[in-house]
Amino acid sequence: MDSVRSKDIQKDRSMDRSTSSGEDKLFVEHCKGVNGLERVILREVRGSSVEVYLYGGQVTSWKNEYGEELLFVSSKATFKLPKAIRGGIPICFPQFGSHGSLEQHGFARNRMWSIDHDPPPFPTNTSNRAFIDLILKHSEEDAKIWPHRYEFRLRITLGPGGDLMLTSRIRNTNTDGKSFAFTFAYHTYFAVSDISEVRVEGLETLDYLDNLKGKERFTEQGDAITFESEVSVDKIYLSTPTKIAILDHERKRTFVLRKDGLPDAVVWNPWDKKAKAMTDFGDDEYKHMLCVEAACVEKPIVLKPGEEWRGRQEISTVPSSYCSGQLDPKKVFQSD
Numbered sequence: 001m002d003s004v005r006s007k008d009i010q011k012d013r014s015m016d017r018s019t020s021s022g023e024d025k026l027f028v029e030h031c032k033g034v035n036g037l038e039r040v041i042l043r044e045v046r047g048s049s050v051e052v053y054l055y056g057g058q059v060t061s062w063k064n065e066y067g068e069e070l071l072f073v074s075s076k077a078t079f080k081l082p083k084a085i086r087g088g089i090p091i092c093f094p095q096f097g098s099h100g101s102l103e104q105h106g107f108a109r110n111r112m113w114s115i116d117h118d119p120p121p122f123p124t125n126t127s128n129r130a131f132i133d134l135i136l137k138h139s140e141e142d143a144k145i146w147p148h149r150y151e152f153r154l155r156i157t158l159g160p161g162g163d164l165m166l167t168s169r170i171r172n173t174n175t176d177g178k179s180f181a182f183t184f185a186y187h188t189y190f191a192v193s194d195i196s197e198v199r200v201e202g203l204e205t206l207d208y209l210d211n212l213k214g215k216e217r218f219t220e221q222g223d224a225i226t227f228e229s230e231v232s233v234d235k236i237y238l239s240t241p242t243k244i245a246i247l248d249h250e251r252k253r254t255f256v257l258r259k260d261g262l263p264d265a266v267v268w269n270p271w272d273k274k275a276k277a278m279t280d281f282g283d284d285e286y287k288h289m290l291c292v293e294a295a296c297v298e299k300p301i302v303l304k305p306g307e308e309w310r311g312r313q314e315i316s317t318v319p320s321s322y323c324s325g326q327l328d329p330k331k332v333f334q335s336d
């Protein structure tokens with residue numbers, strides 16, 4: 001998996017925040033990545049790190065303090081425009097999936113984002129040092145397919161404890177008085193030891209749209225979601241709790257996903273057939289990834305000119321061993 005990530009990395013490490021003190025450089029570093037694409041590395045004092053490509057405004061690595069990779073990126077991922085990078089956290093905007101007339105998952109993941117050197121004050125005061133502000137704005141190219149003026153500000157923050165936060169602020173800057181509507185997802189690819197050993201907690205008994213059955217609506221059964229049935233899963237859970245847990249039994253690790261402003265959650269694993277059909281995905285890689293995506297799909301967000309929407313996702317890990325009952329889902333969901 002690291003072959004793609006370590007290939008073609010040029011040793012050109014430039015500074016961040018021209019006014020930044022020596023110390024800041026420790027937290028945020030600009031350098032070139034695969035195929036010379038601009039990337040930013042965030043580091044935290046205890047050793048955790050995050051890698052972000054300006055192409056797609058996409059997180060492509062999140063490592064804990066032991067240097068263990070927590071996100072999946074395919075060994076066949078292409079880091080070449082206009083193809084989206086297969087893995088990490090692609091941003092689906094202004095359309096999730098095929099829910100609309102645009103290309104699958106919209107265009108934000110296939111665009112070159114910029115560093116936002118002058119972001120408006122951030123809603124929450126943060127002592128975090130390891131963060132980067134990115135911005136994507138409307139372009140003539142996009143206006144041909146989506147005739148709206150917008151500003152999409154994305155802050156990516158690595159917390160002192162190694163938590164990863166993504167906060168999106170999307171503003172309608174239309175000057176023609178027109179509102180616009182969009183759907184959205186943080187299409188997160190979690191790295192897992194063995195998909196058949198993974199459980200997802202927090203989506204029990206919820207309604208979902210099955211993308212493999214013409215988006216027909218069903219209700220999930222009572223227990224945690226598992227992946228033993230040897231078939232691909234592609235479900236959009238509606239109006240979910242703000243916290244979801246992904247338990248990787250073999251690794252004794254639980255991912256806790258907290259979300260805000262994103263009512264839905266998508267669960268996707270392509271399994272073997274779809275895996276073989278994807279050119280930028282290894283045939284067996286479906287065994288080591290699971291997408292759980294904080295999303296807004298069922299009810300599109302509508303913004304009038306001047307209005308701004310905010311959608312936030314925070315992911316963290318807790319050591320777990322489900323069998324020993326250490327991780328009691330009720331406790332996870334009560335812990336705040």
Ligand code: TA6
Nearest residue numbers: 097104105187211234266268293
């Ligand atoms: O989020 C799940 C999904 O919409 C699936 O339907 C599957 O197509 C996946 O996204 C990957 O989409 P992509 O366009 O990246 O191949």
